[in-house]
Amino acid sequence: MRFDVAVVGGGPCGAIAGRYAAASGARTVIIEEHPAIGEPVQCAGIISGRAAYACEVGRGDFLIRTVQGAYINSPGHRLRIDGHEEKAWIIDRRIFDRELISRALDAGCELLLRSRVLGGRCNRLDVRIDGEREVIEAGIIIAAEGVQRRITRMYLGDLSLPRIIPGIQAEVRCDIEDPGFVEIFLGEKIAPGFFAWLIPVEDGFARAGLCVARSGIKEPPLSYLERF
Ligand SMILES: Cc1cc2nc3c(=O)[nH]c(=O)nc-3n(C[C@H](O)[C@H](O)[C@H](O)COP(=O)(O)OP(=O)(O)OC[C@H]3O[C@@H](n4cnc5c(N)ncnc54)[C@H](O)[C@@H]3O)c2cc1C
Missing domain, CATH: 3.50.50.60 (FAD/NAD(P)-binding domain)
Structure with missing residues (x-):
């Protein structure tokens, strides 16, 4: 050919x-x-509207919902970051x-x-x-x-690759308190060296995922996700 x-x-x-x-x-x-x-x-499926327009697709059937901010959760703290307008698109990558x-x-x-x-x-x-x-x-x-x-x-040739961080994500039944916001979770017990996320998709469902970036960790990301 x-x-x-x-x-x-x-x-x-x-x-x-x-x-x-x-x-x-x-x-x-x-x-x-x-x-x-x-x-x-x-893919976690969050892109900026600018990214979609750069791909020259605009709003299409792939757009599930938009979000305007995030809650950052760390042990004992919860911080709301509100953009007060559409900040990112949650898309179906398929x-x-x-x-x-x-x-x-x-x-x-x-x-x-x-x-x-x-x-x-x-x-x-x-x-x-x-x-x-x-x-x-x-x-x-x-x-x-x-x-x-x-x-x-x-x-x-052998380009130096950036470090690849193992991660995992699943779509789960979950009622997110405020579906206009993504939830981010910090903490060594949740996702050592990185963070976990809950991304609202259709009503009653969310993408739950995390990466583990701390070296020397023996447990696979799946174990952390199951506990999360
Ligand atoms: C866990 C995770 C979460 C992410 N979340 C986000 C996010 O929320 N928002 C965001 O913007 N980006 C996110 N990304 C990054 C995003 O997925 C990538 O930047 C994007 O997919 C890159 O597009 P690409 O076309 O370069 O490569 P890919 O989408 O990876 O496509 C490469 C294609 O090449 C094919 N391929 C590879 N090797 C061969 C071969 N030898 N022969 C034939 N086919 C081959 C593969 O099957 C694949 O279909 C995430 C990535 C990961 C891993």
């Missing part, structure tokens, strides 16, 4: 890069390893990512799902598509593969 532009990764960056390349007339393909765009969700991809497809971009880029050299990508090995040739390769950056490192 031969393309002008091959984009590795069907997340927001890949979708936008693919859309612009295709719209400029380049034969473009986005290569995504998962069977569906937007899954699995690895729908958001699919919206961006559908715009890329509308611009003429092609999409390969279940297709993992295994490696690359010069203008040739080694790809496993539905279990079969294929070579994709492209004049330009865009690595939009997210935080892992395996392919980026193959081309650009």
Whole structure:
């Protein structure tokens, strides 16, 4: 297979890069390893309105609600930070990512799902598509593969990676006292070295998550989330 532009990764960056390349007339393909765009969700789903407009999507079906501030909870203290106006959007990342991809497809971009880029050299990508090995040739390769950056490192060498902090999130039944606000929880017992969050989504539900950043901690984030 031969393309002008091959984009590795069907997340927001890949979708936008693919859309612009295709719209400029380049034969473009986005290569995504998962069977569906937007899954699995690895995001708390809070963005600023500016971020959505920068992605050129405006308000769409992905917008669940808006928030105007946050409560910061630490042992014995509760601080309300009120922006008095819409400050952030709570979004459904599945729908958001699919919206961006559908715009890329509308611009003429092609999409390969279940297709993992295994490696690359010069203008040739080694790809496993539905279990079969294929070579994709492209004049330009865009690595939009997210935080892992395996392919980026193959081309650009061993870039020093920032520290990766383990975290976990689940959508849970939960009545948030004030759904116009996000809840942040600090404390070594809750999320050592980082913080936990409760993000209001549909009525009666919230995203509960946390990261653990303190070195030397033996317990996995799941144990902290279960206690939280
Ligand atoms: C726990 C967590 C919470 C977050 N919360 C927020 C938040 O609230 N607000 C916010 O703005 N950001 C948040 N982020 C960050 C946000 O998710 C990322 O910045 C954003 O997804 C980056 O987009 P991307 O397109 O660069 O990469 P990604 O969205 O990671 O997309 C990369 C895609 O490339 C695919 N891929 C990777 N390697 C290959 C390969 N070799 N072959 C084929 N496909 C490949 C992956 O499957 C993936 O679909 C959060 C991140 C995490 C981990």
